[in-house]
Each structure stands twice: as structure tokens, then as C-alpha cells.
Amino acid sequence: MERRALKLRYVGTEFCGWQVQKNGVSVQSVLQDAAEAAFGSRPTVTGCSRTDAGVHAKGFVCxxxxxxxxxxTDRLPDALNARLPAxxxxxxxxxxxxxxxxRYDAKGKEYRYTVRNRRFPDPFTSDYSVCVPTREPLDADALNALCGQFTGTHDFRSFMASGSDVEDTVRxxxxxxxxxNGDELIFSVSADGFLYNMVRILVGTVLDLNAGVLKRTPGEILSACDRAAAGRTMPAKALTLETVFYDPEPAWEEP
Amino acid sequence: MERRALKLRYVGTEFCGWQVQKNGVSVQSVLQDAAEAAFGSRPTVTGCSRTDAGVHAKGFVCxxxxxxxxxxTDRLPDALNARLPAxxxxxxxxxxxxxxxxRYDAKGKEYRYTVRNRRFPDPFTSDYSVCVPTREPLDADALNALCGQFTGTHDFRSFMASGSDVEDTVRxxxxxxxxxNGDELIFSVSADGFLYNMVRILVGTVLDLNAGVLKRTPGEILSACDRAAAGRTMPAKALTLETVFYDPEPAWEEP
Structure with missing residues (x-):
């Protein structure tokens, strides 16, 4: 059997997420549709993660x-792109x-979360960012210092959506x-793995700590191992899966 | 009577254009709807130009x-934005x-047209740009030199959509x-006024001249005063009205 890896760039706005679901159109299903139209049989497709509805990707691997x-292999992108939605x-x-x-061979992933620190959402980027208006511009150095306190190996149970049933929550x-960058605040998170909603809760927690509405230290939030100890979950639409890391990297051929 | 000027930023993708039309939703009509919802009566709204379906604006004035x-006046943006679509x-x-x-008091306008010189459209910007794949990267200096040959005061009849009934075509x-900028080619055009489709035909002509598929000189195209002498009309979706110039400029209040 021949297995091909694909690197995908997609806007998640109109999808129910990566994974095939009964209601809604998934990225996985449009990819299967395109391959079936191109090659006559429906392939099996396995992704590197299950991105949520509204989440985007610039380097998704399946x-x-x-x-x-x-x-x-070098003809695959052309053949599929001709049959994929824009x-x-x-x-x-x-x-x-x-x-x-x-998924199992990934050494880690990088996500980015984009906040527009402005009074009104920008219609040109409102599908890819969330607008956070503040009286005074947010202090990126202060936010960055807070971010740094969550790096390292920890039990991130406080940063997992409640209801998730993952047992090992150490990442x-x-x-x-x-x-x-101008009125954009770009949060970048790289980790060996992510719990459900982890990036969105990390960013919400840093913003809540910075705003003073969450009165705990990063250490207290981590050691609580309780979702209720952390800050809000930010909206999905500003989250992008940037890169998935492999070692060795597949021998990518770009058309 | 009090007249207020508004500066608008909009994504034109889902509109039938600026102007109210029988079929489709216009920017003008959603603005009237928002004002009616906010203040109880439907205002008259007059724009600086009639942008086409799919054309965007960053500094439209009405x-x-x-x-x-x-x-x-400084409360108007908040009141309207709360009732406008994203x-x-x-x-x-x-x-x-x-x-x-x-419209009549405008001294001029600047439009931008964005070409992505890459093999596949980028899903993140495909509503705001047009993908022009080429074997070799397009030479921005050569394109820029061609653009320069269309500056100045000329009869631009060759750059007006056929069927347009404007008499004075000198601009x-x-x-x-x-x-x-990376794989982006940004065409900027400033003029005292524009004929129907003028920017889209100017950009198409420069690309066609550069590609060698149009075998005339810029001077020949201008002096022909005939739409058939110029190049193709580029798609609307990559066109943005950037700025409208007034002298004096209205005393803008930003919220």
C-alpha cells in the first residue's frame, strides 16, 4: 500500500472542523470528495489533529x-486543488x-492566536482574529512575561476543556x-502536544491575568489542576495551526 | 439640516456593491438599516462612488x-457599528x-489592486486578491515601468468598460x-477620477503587455480611444478603494 502525506492550508470558517461529522462539512470530507473525483475511489484520510469548527491551518498534515x-506524488496537489473548494x-x-x-509521529505543533487590540473589529481579518478593545493599548511585554510563566513541563489539566476525558494531562x-505588530497581538504556542482547548484557555488566562480579573498566580492556576482556576476560553476563529514537527520530516514535494 | 460624513471600511464580497439595487444587499442599504434601527428614521445616504459587487473599501466616504x-458626531460610529454586519x-x-x-467635492481617489503571484490561491486572502501563477516570478520593476507610462492627463476611453456612456473621458x-511584497504585487492608482472599470483594465493591460500577449505600446493603446485596444478586465474582488482626497478634509472624529 502506498501512503502519501499532504500538507494543507485552510480557512476553517465554514467547516465543522477537520473531522467528518454527521452535521456540517468537514475538511476531511472535502478532501475525500476531491480525491474520489480525481481518482475514482474514496481514500482513507487521517489527520494530525482534530481542529475545531472555525479553526484555521497553514501547515496541517494528513x-x-x-x-x-x-x-x-508531485502531481497530487494539482489534481486535488483543481477539485477542492477555495x-x-x-x-x-x-x-x-x-x-x-x-498524529502519533508528530514531535510537536505550533499554534498561533491573533488578537486585534482595537476598538472595532477589522472586517478584513475578523474571520481570523478576535477584537479585544481596551482603554489603554495592551502591553505586549507584560503579556509576554506572563506567557513565559506557563512554559516547561507541567500538568495542564487546568487548561483542558471540562468534559474532556484525557487521562495524561502532562505536556x-x-x-x-x-x-x-501594529494593533495585532500574536500569541505563539509550541508544545509536544495539546489538550482540548488548551491554546484558547492559555490565551484567555494570560489576558485575564493581565487585566486583573483573575487574581491567582500562574503557579496557582497550574497546581490547581482544575479548569475553574484558569481564565476564559477564547473564540476558535482566531486560532491557526501553523506547523507540525516531525523527525525526520517527510520528503515534501512542492508542485 | 445637519449633514454628517462617515468614513467606512468594508469587505465587498457579499454585497451587490455600494449602491442600492433591487437584487442583492448593498452597503448603502445596510447603512440605512443600521441608522434606522439606531435613530428611528431612515436617512438619505450619498456615497463618494459606486463600488462594484465584490470591491472593498478601506476609506470610503459617504x-x-x-x-x-x-x-x-463622535457617537455615530459606535451607534452604527453596533447595528452593522461584521x-x-x-x-x-x-x-x-x-x-x-x-463625490463632487472629491479631489481624487486612490485604489489598490492586489495580485498574488503564486501557483495556488491563498485561502486566507482569496476574497481580496487574484492569483496569477507564472513560470517565472513576475518582474515588479518591469511592471512598474509599464505603469508609469499611463500616468498623466490622457483620454482614457480605451480603459472604460464598453457600454459606459460617460462623455468626458479625460482623466x-x-x-x-x-x-x-513577497508573492504579492500591489498596484496603486491615484487619479482625479476614474472611468467605469478603469483600474481593473489598467492592471489587466499592464499584465498583458508584460506577458507579451498584447502587442501595442501604451501610447498606441491610449490614442486608440477604443476598449478593444487595451487588455483584459481583472476581477473585482482584488480591488480596494483606499482613500478619497478632499481639500479641505472633513474634520474627522474617530471614536
Whole structure:
């Protein structure tokens, strides 16, 4: 069996998320539709994570089984892009070992969360960012210092959506930072793995701590191991999966 | 009568254009709806130009009559934004003389046209740009040199959509330039006025001249005074009205 890996760039606004669901259109299903239209049979597709409804990706990785061996890997992006909606683009493809798994083999991922610190949402970016108006501009250095207190290996149970049934909630956050670019505050989080809603709760917690509405220290929030100890969950639409890390990296071929 | 000027930022994707039309939702009508919901009576709204379906604006100017005098100008943006769809934002307001006319008093306008010179459209910007794939990257300096040959005062009849019934087709283009930013080519055009589809035909002509598919000189195209002499009309969705120039500028109040 030939397994091909694909790198995807997609706008999540109109999808119910990555994963096929009964209600709504998923990225996974439009990819299967495109492959079926191109090659005549419906492939199995496995993703690196289950992004939520509204979440975007610039470097999502999935594998596709069941593509005829006669289709060269470097032709796959063209063949699929011609049949995908404008919101999903295949940017690269790679032939991978049949036991390569985009989720279990990932060494880590980077997400970005974009806040527009302005009075009104910007219509040009409102699908990809959340507007946080403040009297005084938010202090990116202060936010960045708070972010730094959540890096390292911790039990992140306080940063997991309640109702999630993951048992091992220890993760290593390699980097969590905040930089300002005009009225944009870009939060970047890299970790070996993420709990459900973890990035959205991390960003909400840093904003709540900075605003003074959450009166605990980062250490207290982590050690509570209780969702109620952390801050709010930020909206999905400002979250983007930037990069998935593998070692070795698949031999990507860009068309 | 009190006349207020408004500065608007809008994404044109889902509108039939600025102007109220029988079929489709216009920017003008959602603005009237918002004012009616806020102040109880439907105002008259007059715009600086009739942007087409799909065209965007970052600095569109209109005037609104019939707003109660009791509403302070600096409160207008908040009151309207609370009732406008996410795709339209009022960024500033000004009290203007009752004879101020956003179209006839404009000294000029700047439009921008965004080309993504890449193999596949980028889903994050595909509503605001047009993808032009080429074997070799487009040469921004060569494009910019071609743009420069259309500046100045000319009869731009060759750059007016056929079927348009404007008589005086002489316009002064103050600036027409092309700059590259990564895979983005940004065409900027400033003029004292624009004919119907003029920017979209100017950009299409420069691209066609550069590609060698249009075998005339800029001077020949201008002097032909014939739409058939110029290049293709580029799609509307990559066009943005950036700025409208007035002298004196209305006394804008930003909330």
C-alpha cells in the first residue's frame, strides 16, 4: 500500500472542523470528495489533529491511502486543488512509509492566536482574529512575561476543556510568547502536544491575568489542576495551526 | 439640516456593491438599516462612488442626512457599528456643511489592486486578491515601468468598460505604480477620477503587455480611444478603494 502525506492550508470558517461529522462539512470530507473525483475511489484520510469548527491551518498534515500508485506524488496537489473548494489548498505532498502516522509521529505543533487590540473589529481579518478593545493599548511585554510563566513541563489539566476525558494531562510547552505588530497581538504556542482547548484557555488566562480579573498566580492556576482556576476560553476563529514537527520530516514535494 | 460624513471600511464580497439595487444587499442599504434601527428614521445616504459587487473599501466616504441633531458626531460610529454586519465598519464621522458632496467635492481617489503571484490561491486572502501563477516570478520593476507610462492627463476611453456612456473621458492619473511584497504585487492608482472599470483594465493591460500577449505600446493603446485596444478586465474582488482626497478634509472624529 502506498501512503502519501499532504500538507494543507485552510480557512476553517465554514467547516465543522477537520473531522467528518454527521452535521456540517468537514475538511476531511472535502478532501475525500476531491480525491474520489480525481481518482475514482474514496481514500482513507487521517489527520494530525482534530481542529475545531472555525479553526484555521497553514501547515496541517494528513495522510491519504488508496491513491493509485500511477499518480506521481508531485502531481497530487494539482489534481486535488483543481477539485477542492477555495478555502482548502494542498501545498505539498510526500510519499511516506506505510507506518508513518501524522498524529502519533508528530514531535510537536505550533499554534498561533491573533488578537486585534482595537476598538472595532477589522472586517478584513475578523474571520481570523478576535477584537479585544481596551482603554489603554495592551502591553505586549507584560503579556509576554506572563506567557513565559506557563512554559516547561507541567500538568495542564487546568487548561483542558471540562468534559474532556484525557487521562495524561502532562505536556511540555517549549515556547509561549506574545508579540505586537501594529494593533495585532500574536500569541505563539509550541508544545509536544495539546489538550482540548488548551491554546484558547492559555490565551484567555494570560489576558485575564493581565487585566486583573483573575487574581491567582500562574503557579496557582497550574497546581490547581482544575479548569475553574484558569481564565476564559477564547473564540476558535482566531486560532491557526501553523506547523507540525516531525523527525525526520517527510520528503515534501512542492508542485 | 445637519449633514454628517462617515468614513467606512468594508469587505465587498457579499454585497451587490455600494449602491442600492433591487437584487442583492448593498452597503448603502445596510447603512440605512443600521441608522434606522439606531435613530428611528431612515436617512438619505450619498456615497463618494459606486463600488462594484465584490470591491472593498478601506476609506470610503459617504454623507448621511436626517440624523437627529441630538446625536453627537463622535457617537455615530459606535451607534452604527453596533447595528452593522461584521463586514462593514464606520471608522470615523464628521459634521460637514450641508453642501458638502462626497463625490463632487472629491479631489481624487486612490485604489489598490492586489495580485498574488503564486501557483495556488491563498485561502486566507482569496476574497481580496487574484492569483496569477507564472513560470517565472513576475518582474515588479518591469511592471512598474509599464505603469508609469499611463500616468498623466490622457483620454482614457480605451480603459472604460464598453457600454459606459460617460462623455468626458479625460482623466489625470497622478500615480500608477507596482510594488512587490513577497508573492504579492500591489498596484496603486491615484487619479482625479476614474472611468467605469478603469483600474481593473489598467492592471489587466499592464499584465498583458508584460506577458507579451498584447502587442501595442501604451501610447498606441491610449490614442486608440477604443476598449478593444487595451487588455483584459481583472476581477473585482482584488480591488480596494483606499482613500478619497478632499481639500479641505472633513474634520474627522474617530471614536
Amino acid at each position: 495522510v491519504m491511502d488508496g491513491i493509485p500508485e500511477s499518480v506521481p 478555502s482548502v489548498v494542498v501545498t505539498a505532498a510526500a510519499k511516506v512509509d506505510p507506518d508513518f502516522h501524522p 511540555t510547552v517549549y515556547d509561549f510568547s506574545c508579540t505586537r | 454623507v448621511m442626512d436626517g440624523i437627529p441633531e441630538s446625536v453627537p 463586514s462593514v465598519v464606520v471608522t470615523a464621522a464628521a459634521k460637514v456643511d450641508p453642501d458638502f458632496h462626497p 489625470t492619473v497622478y500615480d500608477f505604480s507596482c510594488t512587490r
